[in-house]
Amino acid sequence: MTFLSYNDEKFVKNEFKNFYSKFNNISFPKEIEKREFGYFTFEQNIMVRHLKMKNQEEILKLIKSVTPLHIYYSSAFYEDPSAPMEKKGWNGAELIFDIDADHIVSDCQKEHKFWICNNCKESGMAPIPKKCPICKSDKINEIDWFCDKCLTLAKNEAIKLIEILEIDFGIQSKNINVFFSGHRGYHIHIDSEYVRKLDQNARREIVDYLIGEGIDFSRHGIYKPKRSTSFIGPDYDSKSWSGRIARGIYDIFLRMKDPSFEEYFIENLGKSTYKNFLNNLENLIELWHEKPVWSFVPNIKKKDIEKICMLALKEQAIKLDTIVTTDIHRLIRLGNSLNGKTGWICKEIDINKLESFDPLISPSPFDYENYDVKIKVFSSPKFRFGQNFFGPYKNKIVKLPLAIAIFLICKGVASLYS
């Protein structure tokens, strides 16, 4: 966490304190007394952890008394959450998925990744230098910004993940809780009698399934039978990865028509495979319109099919943080608490409303109306809050609503100006 000055830190802490003093709507986890709690303070960059809370009132009391910058609880259930790690007595854990724009390759990342020198406040776009080119300080703060594109990509991954959890794993939506992280991603929590007891290896198997790790296409019916000259493969409605690959390939064919994807396909398929498909594209799209026709056309070779299957797999795989899911002691952000990276709420979302959810509509609980907080913004791209756009700013003194000012100060790109 990098506030640019002590005053900024004090200011944000005070606003967090005011907010928490009137706020009780925390999304409390189940079986509170079995969870470990931990938090970051504004003052020190270390986590206070191994805390045991008896009930909801105790959590609220803690939040109101310490005003945490971030607050977390364990996905695990322990005999004694306050004991040292090896003596806690692990009794199971929820299954957690973390999807963050960080893990999704997108062009926009280059456009909104920048740096700011905490010493002289010089800033610039990525690549991130080791030292400030102006003052030579090494206090370079790397800023990960966001845009509608990467936030939508993250949301789409969350939707895709939930679909697999429901259709393939048969998890009922009532057992799935979805949270917007309050920054650039989504947390998905699953709890059921079965998932609680899964060990690290079993969780790794689930992750591998979701990312398509270790796939053997022949086990999904994609192969050339002996003495045959052409391939066979699954239908669109085939279960599991079989159908997903077939549907993914058709989706690739449709996009191949668009020349703006040329570079992407050459990079992922190689020039000759791309050309082989491209030269037969009209034929392929017509053939595959109703159902996949794996016999293709004569000049599509085995390696072309393998490559396009790999690309379909890569595109259909869920882009998630695999470490989070396999960690059975993970601490996760407390639902509806404030995220100290933005001053936004880690908001619980109704799973049925995820598709229409816009994370940038009122993400912050602070005021949006009165343009009365004077700050100096050293660097910021243009960004949207609800229907309003702000920025871009470069070394600019502006009066902004509290919600926006807190956001920019928390991101470490602005300071109070008096």
Add this chain to the structure above:
Amino acid sequence: MSEELLISSLLYYAKYPFLPKAREFVKNFNLTLDKLLIPPYNNILERAIKRIEMAYYFGFIDEKLENLEVEILSYPVVLYLASVINNPFLSKRISLAEAERIANFLMNEEDKIIEFIGKNIFNLDILAEKNIIGNFTYDFSINVYHYIDFSSKMNAISWKLTNRILYKGRVYLFKREVVRILKSYIENHILSKINEFKGISPPPSLNDAINRIKALIKEHAPLEGFVPIKPNIKNFPPCIKSIYEKISLSESVSHFARFTLVSFLINLGVEIEKIITLFSQLGDFDEKMTKYQVEHIAGMRGGKKKYIVPSCKTLKTHNLCIENGKYCENIKSPLKFYFKQIRRKK
């Protein structure tokens, strides 16, 4: 339940001696240990010793079902003798061979009976139902969490959930696959039964039988022939160390894990004889076969190609990587880890 009635007969108790009703039969028979030397009960003891011998020598037990009572009653005697002798290698070998025998019976059983055993004995949520999916007809479906509990311990890529048909929380399987899963549960069940009573003192009347088995173990003494290999195990990466330790403790490891360890040791220049001695710890050790396979990996047979050690990526796929490589600082092959450690110490 009809399946329960169906398997309530001596034939089924002889095939599946872990069934509660089989145990009840044994209990009601009131056979005491001192009776085992007296005819006709001495047949039971002889059959038990035979079962142990076969398990130890050949890694399997014949599927004789001629005298059902002898078959049923000799099974607890096998477990009792194994407990008394308390030799981990022998216990492992017996569990494996008894499980293999039971699995062979299961393969010829009706699906509903397999379902009954899976459900009622091992608490597996398993259903015998034919499902045509794609070009295949699956015989069973199993709860995904029960499936991964098993598959996450397997290294063969075919067991990976990614390569399975998973729909609405159920994994679709063929009969032989379900039997393979049950076999692993049965093996663990037998081993835990042996270990439950290990170290108990036998009555003097059984001394002869016990000494016969002990002599058999001594004669072949694979454990005592074990010579630690020269490279320092401390420098092994966690994945290799884990396989090595499991083998040293006679724990069963997959073929791929064995291949990984052998190729690793060969590439470090460990002598073939020493590798074979290491593998003699295993319950299913077959000296001739092991020698052939190790020499093959060393490039002395077949295609004369010395195999390279699988990469970290491949090991991850086969669930052999330990904690996602967090101790390995971004290396890409287990051998690199070893050499890095050596360099660091120089």
